[in-house]
Amino acid sequence: MLLNQKELYDDPNEFLGIVVNETYGKEFTTVESQLRTNNTLKYAYLSYDESVDRAKLNTKDNFYTNVYSEINTMNVLLSKIDGASGNDNLKPAIKAEAQITRAYYLFLVANIYAKQYDEATIDSENGIAYPTDAAIESKPQLPLKECYEKMLEDCSDENIAALYDNNNINRITKCGGNAIKAMILFQMKKYSDALPYALKALQYNNKIEDRSSVLERGSWKLLPNDGNMILYISPMLDSWDYPSSEQLSLETVSLFEEGDYVRDHSDYWDAEYGESDSGIPGCLEAYGYEAYCTPWGFTVEDVMYMAAECYIRTGKIQEGLDLVNKVRKNRIDTEHYQPFSASTEKEAMALLQRAKFIECIGSYINFFDRKRWNTEADYKKTIIRDLGELGKFSIAPDSKLWVWPFPLRVMQNNSSFKQNYE
Numbered sequence: 001m002l003l004n005q006k007e008l009y010d011d012p013n014e015f016l017g018i019v020v021n022e023t024y025g026k027e028f029t030t031v032e033s034q035l036r037t038n039n040t041l042k043y044a045y046l047s048y049d050e051s052v053d054r055a056k057l058n059t060k061d062n063f064y065t066n067v068y069s070e071i072n073t074m075n076v077l078l079s080k081i082d083g084a085s086g087n088d089n090l091k092p093a094i095k096a097e098a099q100i101t102r103a104y105y106l107f108l109v110a111n112i113y114a115k116q117y118d119e120a121t122i123d124s125e126n127g128i129a130y131p132t133d134a135a136i137e138s139k140p141q142l143p144l145k146e147c148y149e150k151m152l153e154d155c156s157d158e159n160i161a162a163l164y165d166n167n168n169i170n171r172i173t174k175c176g177g178n179a180i181k182a183m184i185l186f187q188m189k190k191y192s193d194a195l196p197y198a199l200k201a202l203q204y205n206n207k208i209e210d211r212s213s214v215l216e217r218g219s220w221k222l223l224p225n226d227g228n229m230i231l232y233i234s235p236m237l238d239s240w241d242y243p244s245s246e247q248l249s250l251e252t253v254s255l256f257e258e259g260d261y262v263r264d265h266s267d268y269w270d271a272e273y274g275e276s277d278s279g280i281p282g283c284l285e286a287y288g289y290e291a292y293c294t295p296w297g298f299t300v301e302d303v304m305y306m307a308a309e310c311y312i313r314t315g316k317i318q319e320g321l322d323l324v325n326k327v328r329k330n331r332i333d334t335e336h337y338q339p340f341s342a343s344t345e346k347e348a349m350a351l352l353q354r355a356k357f358i359e360c361i362g363s364y365i366n367f368f369d370r371k372r373w374n375t376e377a378d379y380k381k382t383i384i385r386d387l388g389e390l391g392k393f394s395i396a397p398d399s400k401l402w403v404w405p406f407p408l409r410v411m412q413n414n415s416s417f418k419q420n421y422e
Contacts, residue, residue, distance in 0.1 A: 003077070003097055004170050006233045008070065008108075008296045009062040013246045016112070016367035018045040019401055021383045022252050022357070026245040030279030032390055048385070048395040054405045055419055061407040064113070067105050068129075072136050074102040079133060096159035097172050103154035104172070104180045104231075106130055106147065107187070108296065111368050112404045114144050114420045117188045118375045126420050141417045148188060155181040167205050169224055169232040169297075175204035176231045179303050186306050187372055195310035201303050205230060208300055210330045211261040220261075220268045221290040231297035242293050243362030246286045247278045249385060252361070255354050257328075259336025280387065286362075293362050301327050302365060305356045312348045324352055327359065346378060353379075371402050 017023040024031050025042065034042055044052035077098045081091055106128065110117075114127045127144035129136070142150075160177040167175055182197035207227040214220050224232045234240045248269070256263050263269045263284070268291065274283035304323045311320030321340045329337060340355075342348035353369075360366045373379035374397035385393045395401055400421035411417055 003094065003101070003172075006070070006101075006170060006231075006297075007066075007235055008233055009066045009235050011235060011242065011295050011362075012364040012367065013243055013295070013362050015041070015045065015063075015404075016364055017246070017362070018042070019048075019395065020367045020370050021249050021385050021395075022361060022366050023249055024247045024278050024280065024283065026243075026247060028245075028277050030277070031387060032279050035390060045401065046385075046393070048393045048399070048401060050400055055408065055411065058405045059408050064109070064407050064410070067109055068131075068136055071102055071105050071131060072134055074098040074105075075131060075134050075136075092162045093164055096162035096177075097164075099154040099159055100163070100172050100177050100180055102132075103151040103184070107151055107180070107184055108364065110144065110147050110151075111187060111364075111371065113406060114147070115403055116371045116375045117144060117148060119189070126418055129414075137413060141414070148184065151184050152181070155184060165204070167230070169229045172231060173204070175201050176298075178204070179230055179298060179306075182303070182306060183298075186310065187368060189372065189376070191310045191313040195307060195314065198303050198307035198310060201230070202300070202307065205300055206304075208304075208327055208330050212330065212333070214261045214266040215333075218266060219290060220266045220288055222292055223290075224292045224294070228300045229294060229297065230299055230303065232292075232294045233296035234292070234294060241289045241291055242295055243286050244288065244291070245277075246362060247274055247280075248284045248286075248361070250280065250282050251383075251385065252357070253282060253284050255358050257332050257336065257355070257358075259333040260358070261331060261333060265333065295362055296364065298363075298365075301359055302363070305352065305359060308352060309349070312345055312352065315345075317342055317345060317348045321348055321351065324355055328355060331355075331359070349379065374398070374402065 013023050014025055018025050027034065031046060034046055037043055041054060041057050043049065044054055078095060081095055109128050115125050122145045125144040127142050127147035129139040130142050130147050130150050131139045160174060160181065163172065163174045163177045165174055167173055178197045179201035182194045182201065185194035209222060209226060209228040234242060268286060268288045269284040270287040271284055273287050274285035275281050277285055304327055308320040308323035321342060325339045340351045342351060357366055380397040382397065383395045403421035405419055406417060
């Protein structure tokens, strides 16, 4: 069935993760070698060079092409479902799931290829194409505000209520539907509105991955169906271990807490491979074949961190940190674990940001979070990438590198489209 298989190319740690300085990527070519070739997208993101003509270089964008193909599949399904034979009682749930799936995919697109949603500027920002039928190529570029309005329409409470109750990592059920609506509102910085949906999602599934098992195994094993996965989307369905080969930046390595089960008690984050492949001493590389994280889906822990920030941003600081601590208890060994506490929002956010960044390695979430925070005076920051003898590179909160260029093909076929970073 069309709703049963979800896969997206490319991995976020091959482009988004580089810009947010989570990673140097996953190439088996040293960073120094990649910086020598200054006419590539990878160079632009590693060096934070805004002068590179990214639009000209973006001739092949697997993610953009793939995600709109998936959206087209949803639209074809919606156009045919009413006339299809079969049990009519199942059709409302199928239609609701297709609409929410479409909204989720376009939520990803909007936060990569358009600017951050911000009430101060939203009325003047261009967005993306939001196709609701199969004629994808002819769809206009809509204002960003209208794109978010359409996402919320697709994720209506009526649609969420029509979804199936039982969890299914390959499908969007009530758990995932509530989580997706929360994500959209969260990215709009409507924290009080997002919180009830995040909490509702956790009522359907609140199982946290227990990583203390690495103490016995000596390795990190996480299967997609181990219980904490809400929506699993991977480049090769369940046959693709991930984030295998990701090379963590030195700045990311510094964020690990002492006693981290995976870093300190397993062989997953490998310093030898990290330095050999990246050429950067101290870099850690993911080296294992039993961890199946989801690059484009989301987990119980992701929703818990979202709910935690919503609590913190609405004045319930300890309630938020209590959720963070629920996750951390399963990430840090008992010798080193200490519960977080804070007296101010800023103190609590600093604790959350550090822990969440490590939790979300390999996902798109670190990029989306930083892009959102960069429009908030209290949390925006300039990222510094220190590569030692290779130099220091920085990206400002308002850099145009936070917005991806539309593929060259899209610009050639749609004369009315404008690049959103201009």
